[in-house]
Amino acid sequence: MSPTLEAHTPAERxxxxxxxxxRGAGLRVPLGSVxxxxxxxxxxxxxxxxxxxxAGRATMVRNPEDIPLYDRSFQVFWLAVTTGPEEPAEEPLxxxxxxxxxxxxxxxxxxxxxxxxxxxxxxxxxAMEVLRHKDFANYSTDELRDAQQxxxxxxxxxxxxxxxxxxxxxxxRRPDLPATLRSALRTGGEPINRHWQESGERLRRLVLLVDVxxxxxxxxxxxxxxxxxxxxxxxxxxxxxxGTRLTRVxxxxxxxxxxxxxxxxxxxxxDWSGGTRLxxxxxxxxxxxxxxxMARGAIVVVLSDxxxxxxxxxxxxxxxxxxxxAYHVIWVNPLKVTPGYAPLAxxxxxxxxxxxxxxxxxxxxxxxxxAAVIAKERQ
Amino acid sequence: MPATPDDVHEALSLYxxxxxxxxxxxxxxxxxxxxxxLLEGEAGVGKTEVAKVLSRWTGGELIRLQCYEGIDxxxxxxxxxxxxxxxxxxxxxxxxxxxxxTTSALEQQLYHERFLLKRALLKAIDHHHELPPVLxxxxxxxxxxxxxxxxxxxxxxxxxxxxxxxxxxxxxxxLVVLTSNRTRDVHDALKRRCLYHWVEHPxxxxxxxxVRMRVPQALDRLARQVAGAVETLRGxxxxxxxxxxxxxxxxxxxxxxGVNELDxxxxxxxxxTVLKYREDQERTRQHGIAxxxxxxxxxxxxxx
Numbered sequence: 240m241s242p243t244l245e246a247h248t249p250a251e252r253x254x255x256x257x258x259x260x261x262r263g264a265g266l267r268v269p270l271g272s273v274x275x276x277x278x279x280x281x282x283x284x285x286x287x288x289x290x291x292x293x294a295g296r297a298t299m300v301r302n303p304e305d306i307p308l309y310d311r312s313f314q315v316f317w318l319a320v321t322t323g324p325e326e327p328a329e330e331p332l333x334x335x336x337x338x339x340x341x342x343x344x345x346x347x348x349x350x351x352x353x354x355x356x357x358x359x360x361x362x363x364x365x366a367m368e369v370l371r372h373k374d375f376a377n378y379s380t381d382e383l384r385d386a387q388q389x390x391x392x393x394x395x396x397x398x399x400x401x402x403x404x405x406x407x408x409x410x411x412r413r414p415d416l417p418a419t420l421r422s423a424l425r426t427g428g429e430p431i432n433r434h435w436q437e438s439g440e441r442l443r444r445l446v447l448l449v450d451v452x453x454x455x456x457x458x459x460x461x462x463x464x465x466x467x468x469x470x471x472x473x474x475x476x477x478x479x480x481x482g483t484r485l486t487r488v489x490x491x492x493x494x495x496x497x498x499x500x501x502x503x504x505x506x507x508x509x510d511w512s513g514g515t516r517l518x519x520x521x522x523x524x525x526x527x528x529x530x531x532x533m534a535r536g537a538i539v540v541v542l543s544d545x546x547x548x549x550x551x552x553x554x555x556x557x558x559x560x561x562x563x564x565a566y567h568v569i570w571v572n573p574l575k576v577t578p579g580y581a582p583l584a585x586x587x588x589x590x591x592x593x594x595x596x597x598x599x600x601x602x603x604x605x606x607x608x609x610a611a612v613i614a615k616e617r618q
Numbered sequence: 619m620p621a622t623p624d625d626v627h628e629a630l631s632l633y634x635x636x637x638x639x640x641x642x643x644x645x646x647x648x649x650x651x652x653x654x655x656l657l658e659g660e661a662g663v664g665k666t667e668v669a670k671v672l673s674r675w676t677g678g679e680l681i682r683l684q685c686y687e688g689i690d691x692x693x694x695x696x697x698x699x700x701x702x703x704x705x706x707x708x709x710x711x712x713x714x715x716x717x718x719x720t721t722s723a724l725e726q727q728l729y730h731e732r733f734l735l736k737r738a739l740l741k742a743i744d745h746h747h748e749l750p751p752v753l754x755x756x757x758x759x760x761x762x763x764x765x766x767x768x769x770x771x772x773x774x775x776x777x778x779x780x781x782x783x784x785x786x787x788x789x790x791x792x793l794v795v796l797t798s799n800r801t802r803d804v805h806d807a808l809k810r811r812c813l814y815h816w817v818e819h820p821x822x823x824x825x826x827x828x829v830r831m832r833v834p835q836a837l838d839r840l841a842r843q844v845a846g847a848v849e850t851l852r853g854x855x856x857x858x859x860x861x862x863x864x865x866x867x868x869x870x871x872x873x874x875x876g877v878n879e880l881d882x883x884x885x886x887x888x889x890x891t892v893l894k895y896r897e898d899q900e901r902t903r904q905h906g907i908a909x910x911x912x913x914x915x916x917x918x919x920x921x922x
Contacts, residue, residue: 271810
């Protein structure tokens with residue numbers, strides 16, 4: 240499948256063998272990197288453990304997250320001793336949409352189940368219309384597929400911001416010197432026709448944080464579709480799954496094929512339907528990505544029901560931190576539609592003061608509304 | 619050209635930067651393989667400093683390109699000096715020189731190298747000095763994708779084309795150092811073109827040596843205590859754990875105040891030089907300044 244390298248010199252043999260170990264451990268090692276490793280080994284001493292170690296790291300590792308895996312692989316390779324079996328982190332997990340009775344905290348919504356049966360009987364709406372308002376939790380597998388079709392049609396525009404790039408404009412107030420010069424050539428060097436430019440506009444980054452914990456299970460998959468629609472339709476989108484820990488899924492969701500994208504993202508997230516540590520996950524996001532720049536001036540969308548097993552004070556503090564740097568924070572809560580729902584979840588209550596828009600997220604219609612909220616931020 | 623990573627280690631140390639083994643090896647490989655070096659890591663771990671010390675060591679001119687969102691060709695590569703071009707045009711008109719010229723001949727005069735404003739990238743490529751320059755592309759993660767794609771092209775071929783003039787190729791490729799704070803992922807293709815090194819906070823002994831080198835007026839005991847206190851601070855789960863830059867700032871502040879060793883009052887008064895967030899300062903005070911000082915003392919007394 241992947242091109243192979245005819246190994247002749249000791250450096251080549253070493254590089255090829257080690258690359259094989261790395262690939263076996265799950266690291267992506269393109270041939271170009273192996274060749275760079277061969278070059279590097281050519282300049283170093285092959286009998287020096289540290290030199291080989293660092294040469295491999297400089298040429299074949301490109302993310303700090305991969306360093307622990309590299310380290311273990313290097314040990315295996317260098318000492319030729321086997322460590323314990325690899326933890327199955329990379330194994331694709333099957334995502335089921337079964338709604339199991341969450342015994343705890345009473346977060347099931349009995350009212351909506353009955354309510355959504357009704358329109359099916361009276362059937363005045365088109366199937367699509369029914370689907371649009373049906374609670375994701377009550378979807379059948381087929382309906383889910385239809386909804387996914389609908390969702391791919393959502394378009395995300397989002398508010399622009401001023402960029403450093405300028406574009407020609409009649410109303411602009413900055414002289415457009417290149418254009419003025421070009422027309423001056425035609426008028427004997429006299430800049431008679433003056434051209435102007437104004438600041439261009441750029442899209443704001445959209446950051447999506449999807450809660451994939453147990454209480455969100457009926458919704459998480461549908462919401463992830465929504466996120467996929469956003470990621471594949473728009474240039475500057477970042478997506479993360481939050482549960483017991485934070486997982487970045489932007490790259491996995493980038494695939495055009497939604498099923499493939501979801502399968503890839505699903506295999507990346509190891510804590511599907513686990514508990515929720517919203518505050519901790521958000522803190523990790525803020526520390527590693529958000530505050531460093533990703534969330535600055537961005538629209539941040541949190542998709543979660545707000546059930547948090549951690550300390551609500553942590554969640555509150557992290558939401559405050561997030562709101563201070565983000566342009567707009569939107570919280571999407573699928574439970575918001577439940578009649579009489581007040582944000583009783585402690586986490587939700589702690590987070591709410593730092594949320595700019597609080598919207599529902601239980602159905603297609605709600606998702607459309609969310610897309611509209613995102614787009615409306617224009618003014 | 620260095621012969622081994624140890625040579626690099628020695629040279630960098632001599633010029634004021636104490637690298638760990640990984641960094642020395644990466645720099646060495648970057649020099650001998652003529653590949654750009656991508657340094658990623660937390661803010662304040664000394665990524666930018668690597669380029670500066672390389673320039674001091676090799677004697678190559680330091681050319682710095684600070685990236686930001688929306689950076690484009692006219693700011694990073696080249697621009698035309700339009701006001702001078704216009705003046706030239708009018709002068710040609712006034713002296714009657716332009717009468718005998720066709721528009722295209724006139725245009726050719728205008729798009730001459732003397733009206734070209736070379737920005738950092740072109741400067742680094744079109745460089746005729748005997749020593750190759752050190753090109754620092756700082757905070758590449760702030761620039762956008764299109765710029766990264768352009769950069770990849772430049773860093774693969776070491777040449778730049780100006781449509782009106784033609785191709786500029788580097789006689790000797792510059793030493794290229796890219797830094798990223800990882801606010802977003804740098805594109806994989808660009809990463810593959812580069813050698814990659816993740817820069818970490820230095821360990822205790824290395825940090826002591828850095829403080830001793832950068833703040834020579836600080837006594838050895840103070841240097842050890844400051845490094846020890848910073849080590850403790852990094853373990854406190856702060857929003858922004860102090861980097862080497864902050865350690866140096868702190869040691870400088872303390873030395874300037876004539877402090878020979880830490881005590882609770884001085885730490886309290888100077889905490890702002892190491893911790894730049896109010897929440898972090900609060901957290902540290904909750905942890906207890908007295909404890910911090912005590913731990914720093916323990917570290918400071920340990921013979922190396």
